[in-house]
Amino acid sequence: MARHWSRHCLASFSKPIVINEFVFKPLNLPQHLAMLQSWFNQDYARFWGMQGMSLDALAQALAPSEHKVALIGEWQAKSLFMVELYDPAQDEVGEHYAVERLDCGMHLILAPLEGKPVHGLSGQVMQAIAELILDKLAFKRMVVEPDQQNHKIHRLNSQVGIRYQKTIQLRSKAAFLGFCSAQSRQLAQKTSALLMPRTATQATQVTHATAVNPITLQVTR
Numbered sequence: 001m002a003r004h005w006s007r008h009c010l011a012s013f014s015k016p017i018v019i020n021e022f023v024f025k026p027l028n029l030p031q032h033l034a035m036l037q038s039w040f041n042q043d044y045a046r047f048w049g050m051q052g053m054s055l056d057a058l059a060q061a062l063a064p065s066e067h068k069v070a071l072i073g074e075w076q077a078k079s080l081f082m083v084e085l086y087d088p089a090q091d092e093v094g095e096h097y098a099v100e101r102l103d104c105g106m107h108l109i110l111a112p113l114e115g116k117p118v119h120g121l122s123g124q125v126m127q128a129i130a131e132l133i134l135d136k137l138a139f140k141r142m143v144v145e146p147d148q149q150n151h152k153i154h155r156l157n158s159q160v161g162i163r164y165q166k167t168i169q170l171r172s173k174a175a176f177l178g179f180c181s182a183q184s185r186q187l188a189q190k191t192s193a194l195l196m197p198r199t200a201t202q203a204t205q206v207t208h209a210t211a212v213n214p215i216t217l218q219v220t221r
Contacts, residue, residue, distance in 0.1 A: 005066075005067055005087035005089070005090075005104075006066040006067065006087075008102070008137065008138075008139070009069060009085060009104065009137055009139075012136070012137055013025075013026045013069065013071070017132065017136055019128040019131050019132055019136070020124065020127075020128055021075055021076070021124075022073050022074065022075055022080070022124075022125065022128045023073070023074040023075075024071045024072075024073055024083075024132060025071060025072050025074065026064070026069065026070075026071060026072075027062065027064070027069075027070035027071060027072050027082065028072070029059050029062065029063070032072055032079070032082075033055055033058060033059055033062075034055065035079060036058065036062070036082060036109075037053070037055060037058055038112075039082070039109055039111060039112065040053065040058070040109070042112050045109060047146075047147045047149075047150050047173070048107075048109060049172055062084075067086060067087035067089075067090035067091075068084065068085070068086040068087070068090075069084070069085050069086075070082055070083070070084045070085075071083050071084075071085070073125065073128070073129075075121075078111075079111060080110065080111050080125070081108060081109060081110045081111060081125055082108070082109050083106060083107070083108050083129055083132075084106070084107040084108075085104055085105065085106060085133070086104075086105040086106075086107070087103075087104075087105065088103050088104075088105045088143050089103075091105055092170055092171060093105060093143065093145045093168070093170070093177065096168040096170075096177060097165070097177060100140065100141065101140075102138070102139045102140040102141070103139065103140065103141045103143050104133050104137065104139040104141070104142055104143065105142075105143045105144070105145075106129065106133065106142050106143065106144055108125070108126075108129065110122070110125065122156060123156055123159060123160070126156055126157075126159075126160045127160055129142075130142060130160050130161065130180055130185055134180070134181070134182050134185060135182075140181060140182075141179050141180065141181050142162070142179065142180040142181075143177075143178070143179055144157065144162055144176075144177075144178045144179075144180070145168065145170065145175040145176065145177055145178070146175060146176055146178070147173045147174070147175055148167065148173070148174045148175060148176060149173075149174075154176070157178060158188070159188060159192065160180060160185065160188060161180045161181075161184040161185035161186070161187065161188035161189070162178045162179065162180040162184070163178060163179060163180070163184055164176040164177065164178040165177050165178065165179060
């Protein structure tokens with residue numbers, strides 16, 4: 001399973017992948033490690049459980065392998081997020097469900113907020129990651145296991161098409177086990193389109209009611 005996952009995924013990142021305005025590049029530990037340490041030390045990153053880790057310990061935790069790869073997502077020529085893709089069969093989450101051949105696990109952390117929030121940016125990041133995994137890399141399912149207490153992520157997970165199957169108890173957290181397929185993603189997009197307001201007044205009302213601060217999607221762990 002691990003060798004197949006590696007062939008299917010890792011070989012795809014010999015050059016950057018561009019989706020909408022986001023550029024996905026393999027994590028460069030010497031270049032990005034100090035930056036990521038500062039991200040993980042933010043209060044919102046507590047769900048990763050990496051606060052206070054030394055650079056050496058963090059480098060070991062993020063080191064790529066045949067069943068895991070981390071990518072930096074750039075937006076407007078700046079590092080905006082890191083996404084970790086992994087083989088669920090080689091992860092603790094694989095002990096809680098029947099892993100299928102083309103499953104791809106995903107963890108995400110966004111950079112600390114700088115300047116004025118950009119409406120909907122968090123959702124755009126999630127949509128780009130789903131497109132990367134399900135379209136560009138042609139995996140059948142994106143697998144997530146967010147902390148049950150990470151309330152800010154659950155609504156956005158639903159909007160991108162992630163459906164929670166059950167609760168699971170991992171060694172470090174009580175989590176929801178969720179899946180996103182091409183079909184559930186398409187259905188979520190259709191549902192979103194049907195709910196779009198038809199008048200300018202309605203649009204203004206919905207914008208104020210559902211505005212998403214980029215900081216609301218900081219982690220999926």
